[in-house]
Amino acid sequence: MAAAAVVTVSMGVMKPVLAKLTTLMGDEYKKLKGLRKEVTFLQHELRGMDALLEKMDLADELDPQAKNWRKDIIEMSYDIEDRIDDFMQHVGEADNRVGNLQKASQYLKTFKDRRRLANQFDEIKTKVMEASERRKRHMLDQSISITAHVAVDPRLLALYKESVSLVGIDAQRNEIVNWAMDKGQQLKLMAIVGFGGIGKTTLANEVYSEVGREFDCKAFVSVSQKPEMIGLFNSLLSQLGLGTYSHACQLQDPINKLREHLLNKRCEVQLIPFYRYFIIIDDLWDMRAWYVIQCTFPPNNQCSRVILTTRNEDVARSCCGNHGCIHNMKPLSDQDSRKLFFGRIFGSENDCPSQLRKASYEILKKCDGLPLAIITMASLLACQQMRLEGQWEYIHNSLATKFATNSNYEEMMYILDLSYKNLPRHLKACFLYLGSYPEDHEIGKVELIRRWVAEGFVSNSVGEDVWDVAESYFNELVNRSMIQPSYDRYNIRISGCRVHDMLLELIVSRCKEDNFLSLVNDPQTVAEVQGKVIRRLNVVSLRGTEDDDVAITIAVNLAQIRSLSIRGQSNWIPSLLEFKFMRVLSLDISFL
Structure with a gap:
């Protein structure tokens, strides 16, 4: 990567x-x-x-x-x-x-x-x-160069997926097609919102392919994290057959040309005053780009439609205002997940050998309905020459290490990592701190923001309450689809969150690389931290193959540890007197 x-x-x-x-x-x-x-x-x-x-x-x-x-x-x-x-x-x-x-x-x-x-x-x-x-x-x-290397954006590949490989988006596609084709004359805007890799681009492209021919002109452009606006507008102009501008031009030049064309289509013979356009703006990151892009869409009251995709719910709400529509992407159902997964490897679930089904279901659980993750994992397994149960178990347990060099895995992690890299600087440490919690764990919001404050991650200006600021950090991570909110029993108030397993893989690898947080959950990881300078330590008790607790004895300088979390029936419980600068202590014996 x-x-x-x-x-x-x-x-x-x-x-x-x-x-x-x-x-x-x-x-x-x-x-x-x-x-x-x-x-x-x-x-x-x-x-x-x-x-x-x-x-x-x-x-x-x-x-x-x-x-x-x-x-x-x-x-x-x-x-x-x-x-x-x-x-x-x-x-x-x-x-x-x-x-x-x-x-x-x-x-x-x-x-x-x-x-x-x-x-x-x-x-x-x-x-x-x-x-x-x-x-x-x-x-x-x-x-240091901010633009030293340019990689092929794997999101582009979603545009060319064959329709037969798309599973589970029929209902969502039909809903958006009906919205696009209704008889309302005013310009309408829809935002498709969802987690990176959940299929927003694929869904938008399917709608684009199905209804685009019903409009006088259409265009599909992608927005980068740091968009070069002249290049973006040139893409729009080119798709509309209007030529392009030099990068030395003024920004208002392509904007004015696009507005004029979309307001009244000109042809060689006459001016056509009734002109419908259909534009898709894919992967919008922030409002600054939108404030410029929206200038090109004149409200010509001719049933024109604009669809944008974004990972940020705040961006979606701001773009749509009171007159737009927001479509929240849904993960694949268990049935559709299995159809996509087994179809990629065997052709159908019925053709999967019985000894591989348990491991397959565990891998599918890890993918959690994320189409890109399912396709990636299925591709990894389909490329194995020998389909053995132990081999699949090994792949399940080592997706983020041994197979990190696989191109399919790189594509998926690149897309997930885009969301992380786009986080504001003050949120990145808060996000990586989620690696303190185990997989599939529901994280209480109050507990999490207390730990952020104790760790010193939260900055508050004079007159601001630090707890309110910390809660706004939490809300921003929810809005950016980096964490999945969970609700109280009345399904009204957000009481906590979960971290998608694939994002947790990303978090753990980053924490390890930069020594941000050390996780000890087996003898191998014990060996990795021995004698190491550790600031945040998480110890999770696991059971061995014979249902015996894994003995954990850790030789580290406890005086340097700021945060200690122990989950399960751990054999390693140090004396608290050894900790000089403890900020966070979390003991949870209910984990196992």
Whole structure:
């Protein structure tokens, strides 16, 4: 996955450090000699590094030097935060209300701590200066290219899928066809909303193919995350037979030409005042692009129709306003999922060998009705020369590792990763934190936002309630289809969420790559974390093949762990006295 190599957790690392440096500049520590000078230096350097980290977050690909520097800065940020917390815990200023004798007593008690921590601040300063020199020496600012590599967008392939391979969208297609072909004269807009890979493009293309011939002109254009608007309008112009513009033109030039054409179609003989158009705008990411695109659609009251697809419910609502219509994509039913899955491998479910059915159903459960996931997994299995039960079980258990280089898998993960990469920076750490929860787990909203706040992921301005801000983060992830909301028993209030299994695969691999979160659930993963610097640790008790608990003994520096989650009947329960800077502790023995 070349375009998905960058993992963005830097905001979740650097933000708490900068906030604590600001605290050290407060009145509580103003009498500590030399502290303000050191803190000011660190603030200046780290803010500069944070700006570069943000630039790296947007890059399509990083060279090895940039990756190593970025990884070192993240680890250094964790270390700095540990030192600051240690400093605040041991060397706070005495209350001004106490007497001079008590102040002198506190000073003497903390003298050794002051000396030790002063030396640690010197070490921090040295590391920061070395990192700054490496940045200049390797010219990292100049080496980062936001558009270094351009890959074929796999969404394009959905346009050319044969109709016979489409399963389970007949009802949805007919609903939208009926909407498009009704007799209403005013311009109508529909937004198709759903999770990445659920089939929005395929559905829109099926509607386009079926009803497009009923309109005087039609066009189908895709919007990228960072759309080049002249190129987008040139695609529209080309499909309408109007030529193209140079990229040096003014944006209003193609807009004016499109408006004029769509308002009144001109031909060689006469002006045709009654002109119906049908336009599909595929994969719209934000409102900024829509504000420009919508300028090309004049309300000519001739039964014209515009359909857009998006992963973001807020975008859909804003685009449609009071007069549009929103169609929420539905995942495939169990029956349609099986039809698509078994049809790809065997031709039909009846032709599947009995010994492979259990593994097949487990894989289908993992795909959770997501057409792209089902097709991808079925393609992986269909390509296996020998169809053995153990082989299918192995594939089920290792989809995100051994088969990560398979082109079909890459296509699916690329599409899923697009949603992740498009998240605002403040949401990326919150999203990756969902890897703290096991597969198919219903995550309580209140618990989740409390953990986000405790981890320091939530920023609130003066006058804002931090819990309200955290809840807005949750709502934004729901609106972006990154999490699936679950409701209370009255089906009224959103009480929690679930994470699609495929997105969880993405989260876990990213967490592992950037050491954001460490998961221990078997002897192999125990070995992977031994002696490793860990900040967030999740321990899940599993049972072995003989129904014996897997013994877990972990040798890590517990003082550095900020978040600990233990689920199941774990054999490893450390003493809480060993944790110096614990923020989150979650013990759940009801998991197994």
